[in-house]
Amino acid sequence: LSSILRGGRITRTRDDVVRFISSIQDDRRIAHSTVLVNEAHVIALAEAKVIARSDAGKLLSALKRLEKRIRFPQRVEDVHVLIEEYVTRETGPQVGGLLHIGKSRNDQVATAIRMTLREEMLNISDCLLSLERVILQLAGKHLTSLFPGYTHLQPAQPITFAHYLVSMGDSILRDNQRIVQTLSRINESPMGGGALAGTSFKIDRGLEAKLLGFQGLAENSLDAVGSRDFILETLSVLSIIATNLSRLAQDIIYYSCADVGLIEIPDEFTSTSSIMPHKKNPDPIELLRGKCACVVGNYFSAANAMHGLPSGYNLDFQEITPLAWESLDSLESCLEILIQLVPKLKLNSSAIANRLELTTTTEVANILVRREGLSFRAAHKAVGQAVRTTLAKNVALKDLTSEDWKAAIGKPMNSATMISIGKALDPKQSIFAYKTIGSPNPRRVKQMIRRRLRLVQFEQKSNRRAVAELTRSYNRLGAYRLPS
Amino acid sequence: LSSILRGGRITRTRDDVVRFISSIQDDRRIAHSTVLVNEAHVIALAEAKVIARSDAGKLLSALKRLEKRIRFPQRVEDVHVLIEEYVTRETGPQVGGLLHIGKSRNDQVATAIRMTLREEMLNISDCLLSLERVILQLAGKHLTSLFPGYTHLQPAQPITFAHYLVSMGDSILRDNQRIVQTLSRINESPMGGGALAGTSFKIDRGLEAKLLGFQGLAENSLDAVGSRDFILETLSVLSIIATNLSRLAQDIIYYSCADVGLIEIPDEFTSTSSIMPHKKNPDPIELLRGKCACVVGNYFSAANAMHGLPSGYNLDFQEITPLAWESLDSLESCLEILIQLVPKLKLNSSAIANRLELTTTTEVANILVRREGLSFRAAHKAVGQAVRTTLAKNVALKDLTSEDWKAAIGKPMNSATMISIGKALDPKQSIFAYKTIGSPNPRRVKQMIRRRLRLVQFEQKSNRRAVAELTRSYNRLGAYRLPS
Amino acid sequence: LSSILRGGRITRTRDDVVRFISSIQDDRRIAHSTVLVNEAHVIALAEAKVIARSDAGKLLSALKRLEKRIRFPQRVEDVHVLIEEYVTRETGPQVGGLLHIGKSRNDQVATAIRMTLREEMLNISDCLLSLERVILQLAGKHLTSLFPGYTHLQPAQPITFAHYLVSMGDSILRDNQRIVQTLSRINESPMGGGALAGTSFKIDRGLEAKLLGFQGLAENSLDAVGSRDFILETLSVLSIIATNLSRLAQDIIYYSCADVGLIEIPDEFTSTSSIMPHKKNPDPIELLRGKCACVVGNYFSAANAMHGLPSGYNLDFQEITPLAWESLDSLESCLEILIQLVPKLKLNSSAIANRLELTTTTEVANILVRREGLSFRAAHKAVGQAVRTTLAKNVALKDLTSEDWKAAIGKPMNSATMISIGKALDPKQSIFAYKTIGSPNPRRVKQMIRRRLRLVQFEQKSNRRAVAELTRSYNRLGAYRLPS
């Protein structure tokens, strides 16, 4: 226990207990924000005439010095005590003792966490947008590159690599939207909430919020200090992102594995075995998948810690914040690897061609509907039987004779239909047959890419604007002129 | 396996396997939506001239009959097969066989889930808003009802019951915002996505979306059928709501328990023991807390199922959807109990008065700062020492003598300060001393309640509008005139 | 609230609240056990002379009738009340009112859950052992069937299918061990624990435990009724089993998928697509994987519900028990499908041969160590370089010339070494080269299978013995002669 808290209600302390409850290592992450919170608070106290301008000036000078060279000794309880102790050493106990008027560690820590968190969330948003950009750029190069579309891990229908990439990107765009919407709930200022009930000093919460770059107030003071659903939501959104990325990772691992070989990961994103000299393992992608799993677990840790917790501040909260930092760091590293890797993925077109043979059966059934007047269900069965014939005769679909088709559809087949089927069996042609919006038809995919690139640009600009606003607020705080 | 799928590629089936993979019991929930999807699809097929108007008419009639009296036999695979079989029986194989042209179970099920889910989410939103309303109404009656504000389960500072209630309500308002934002990602139409690649029939996806009341398209066809992050997000938002409610439940249990007794739960919301005749147990609230815990677990079931799943449709998806229904039902029942219970909570003012004694110490320290020129830190220690004196002398704070205070602050205390302290020790006065926005000051709380009631009204209106829009779409679908 | 609990402390009830807290649907599972608990308790009361022999006789007759034809009306609170009401109707209030002497719903429900749970756990153990048996039997047929051993989803070294199967079976054997050890903690009797503090009636807890087939007592009465770690442990063990099965499912899906095709799933364990006629989807195995994911989530629901719960009985417990039934049912259905499927798996030996080419490199490096005096690290690099040479020249390893090898190892290679390498490149020979215990060498695998089959037999016998003991206890209970 710091001497600034000792000697009042609690007199004795124990080293093991102090070490156990110390948050100082995790507080590094919010140290800079916490100093800024103190600066804003000193200004608010001076504006409210609670403390003298000269005292405020001394406190601000000390805080600005600390801002530049904060140190984290082992044996301090937390960053709040560290700051007050530093300021008290610098300005003496009478002036330093003013720093904590009308505030509490409860509102201070909630404010500092939100400040740091919003920057980190903007960073994740930037990473997501960068990843989306490289995905779209790669897609732009593969508008007509054939690729097997899978369901149930079975080649299902011919698509293009561009179409696949856009589909992966769409979950990333939704993830970015989730981040942005969560940000609006993070970016509210608890400062002035005090321990839980505000204060009897006339502190201008709006001024504090503005100086610290917040868009609004976490108004009710008990809610401001006693809620952590903004962290739960952060962790839940990160866990959704992680789950989406784990699926992308799974695809990359599967498509590139030696047995499948549709895409190739550059050597420098793989490792070899310490014993098996032929191995080329997608180590970073597997690790990424593992990291994503843990991001989900972190949400559960936090939700479990919050379950059934009484209202108001409880120290269980202290375990929740580091989970957010850990998940943010982990996801950032995953996104950075993907941003580097994705542009370097190569297609193996001969392997792809091998997989596409059977994927055109749906279109064959469609042709039987259009040209032979079969109902779809009848056409579906007919093609199913044709497939069985190819297995029995060990030939390809295109090798089926008119006799075979006659057996399948139960009547002689029109020769024009035979020709149509022949075309449909060529996947290169089949992707142009798709008509619907959102389909792999290169024209459709091109449109999708263009619109999404514009959206990425828009969102990136919006992030830059948000960062610029924060910078302006911090500059305003740094240059604030105390009232005379 | 239904006969409509048998006889093509797969010839043999096993009863145990069919029973294992059947989703028919869970499909009840989406059955009505699935029929509507089929109706919209028939219209789109007719509009695209893929099927004849007369065939479309027959299909629609059959579907409308089914809409009214759908039955769920034990041995059918899923609702999609059930519908196609019914329609085929009613219209014959040639017409019925047209129903599945240009669509797949993959897009159909994703569409039906989203349709049902958006209604259920609107319902949860309504429940949240109703709960918020009764909370605010109760708060309106308790603007000056003193209540101990807690941190660390210790009475900390005097607040009002209204202030407490508003704080609980604020998390509910954020929860509602989360629901609404998630809804916008749910309410996009996958229909026309086909199995994963759209179709070569010229189906108007926009028309289908409009007839089914969607606000937009889940555009990329692979993403439309192969993603379930909209369910993950639903479950994660529900789990945040559940965690928030578990805290409210915990507070109600604690405040009302025999040892604490600040509030009283009406008898009819409690149970007695089968053996201990004096017991009055808050059974429904404990059960509610338990139910909330399981809502969180459901999210993890779903996230775990999605982890590392390859892109495209996989049957693992089938396990995820029922988790959403279960969590929605569970939360709805919890919210309904709270909506009934909250208005009936009563305060026990004598118990409250007992708890408030020590909660005024912060204000006493504030007074020492204002009137005795102590720094806050010095004042904090002085009051801490005063508290220890009360424990040693076994008296109340208000009984401390001027000698005691002299010892505590290290100098004789001004008599005006003594008077101020005396006032501050009266919690009734102290709540009016709070100055800041968001504090328990009744004036501040009154403002908060007013603004929040307006917001509730606005959100309720917005929900009603959304429901009306859906009704309009469904009416439009029901009355659609086929092209001649 | 039942009339038997009404009219004392709590007078009013509400239908919605009663419906909310009713556990009657989930209680079906423990209904039979609960009746037996009542029978044992009546005997203990009679033995302790707390109730008259004639009254005990009437109570037992009524309970035995109920045992045979229990009904579950909608509007009853729980099975405990249902039983007491039934008995009271049958025997009149004076005799029926004796039934609850010296017991509580708290000890009664804990006892009935443990009784039902131990039978279900024995059933899961039986399923695991049956699955292990079919795995080992299939392995016995494939002692020399080559198979690629994978790491990182890359073919790594040649193994046999038998070796693979034994490895999968080993986690099942550990799972069975976990079940058995958990069972020993489940199989302790809480009966006599009362509400939490035992009772002042001289009830012989040992007698009750013996009649109900328990191996011992959950001795401390507060622990007996207020702990649920036996359910947590059950759910955690089931979640480990589920995770192990999900890996087996993943392997089956991967090995059998169209791109890989090492093994073949019989048609009747697959489904086709509603639209793509060529598809053969491993639907049941995917669903199984999804079900396994949810078994894990159920553990977290329960752990979350238990987190921070005060000691003693809390109604949150009521949400935990059904999670166990759900996970048990789910796992049982998964195990039954696997027991049917595994014996029908077929190998595709030509596909397997294709994958084995590169997997022999480790053995080539080993040969360079043995015959050319290279250190392993030098040999590893040399073979790695040789592999690159094959890629550059687009040839197989066996086609490398002595010049190629000279370049790789940095010196001319012994011709005897060339011959050795040639042999090693034949996977059929290479599996016999393995020397270590536990390796794929057919001799080693044969030993492993034999020992494991014996273990399965032993464990199955031990389960049968446990079931027989339970039956004996229940028979003893049914035929018990009341003291005269």
Place this chain on the structure above:
Amino acid sequence: LSSILRGGRITRTRDDVVRFISSIQDDRRIAHSTVLVNEAHVIALAEAKVIARSDAGKLLSALKRLEKRIRFPQRVEDVHVLIEEYVTRETGPQVGGLLHIGKSRNDQVATAIRMTLREEMLNISDCLLSLERVILQLAGKHLTSLFPGYTHLQPAQPITFAHYLVSMGDSILRDNQRIVQTLSRINESPMGGGALAGTSFKIDRGLEAKLLGFQGLAENSLDAVGSRDFILETLSVLSIIATNLSRLAQDIIYYSCADVGLIEIPDEFTSTSSIMPHKKNPDPIELLRGKCACVVGNYFSAANAMHGLPSGYNLDFQEITPLAWESLDSLESCLEILIQLVPKLKLNSSAIANRLELTTTTEVANILVRREGLSFRAAHKAVGQAVRTTLAKNVALKDLTSEDWKAAIGKPMNSATMISIGKALDPKQSIFAYKTIGSPNPRRVKQMIRRRLRLVQFEQKSNRRAVAELTRSYNRLGAYRLPS
């Protein structure tokens, strides 16, 4: 990528990728074990005559030097590479290059994790047993100290503090049993499993296991390197322990809070507020509860990472191991705080007396059964009505008149019954009325404590024996004489 792996199959590397996949920081934990594994392997190679005695001697000398002064440079991939590089530097490439003959990182890392894990699990077991001992010792001092037994957070029946403490201890004893049983599955040697298929060198796996202190083999080589259910099980057992501890923490927080005040936490285990001078917050216990929540989340991270992973080694595994270390550290710190705190808990007997008033109603009902011939159900209602009378008249149960009782039981009450009830209402006497095994009767509790203390002693001895055996194995390894 280390130079020892470069230059073979994979030629290029990237710094960001290497940093991303490096496990070197987490490997510190297993570094010492990994060196020992290498020593045992060198011995096995020499015994099998795979390497010369002199080379083995050089390798062992280098390894023993490394054992004493291992350093962790930033830029190395993992501890396995670090060790081989060090040895190669010390002994030259020809000798150093022999080190990896017949082994792989896959079996090496699994072996080192199990070695470290078993020691840490023994440590947790020791902590649990120490905690159990201080709990039992405190219980021994409180055999007749009255305490309210709670259900539903309501005082239910009078118990003793000793009875409560024993109940808490019983879950700890089960937790210890779980640890011990898990240990038996951890303590099996994967060494010799190679990459997945063993090796063609005649390595004696039994010798390696013995030198490394294992009790047996993880026999099947694919299972040995490709399974991590031993970590899943470890994490699941730790999560059950954590959930049990969270309930103990909850009780301590509740019993000691200002509103309840049944027990007192010494000041040095609490903190004050930075703003509210009267506060005495149970900070360490809240933090402990929060830490326990995260231990549960870690299990989910691991289970999620393992879900659906293909068999064989995957790099996802690398994320799982640190979760075990984190949970072990976290639990150890929690247990150590409790071991210090529990002996210092003090009872507040006047507060306890206040809570006990109503808790004797069950015994009153029992007396009505015994002395007035009421059925229990009738007695239960009668006492319930008597309780309502006390509430209406605002008196205590002992103040009810014979008229009141007549009204409650519906007939005049025997005066002897009145006297019995009077005695029963005195909790001091009532605890001696309990008759059943496991009840709070001081005689019963004394027996329970004695038997449990003996069990603790037995388990502690068994742990010491296990540690001694490990030490002997390591000594044997250190002093091993190479074959000549």
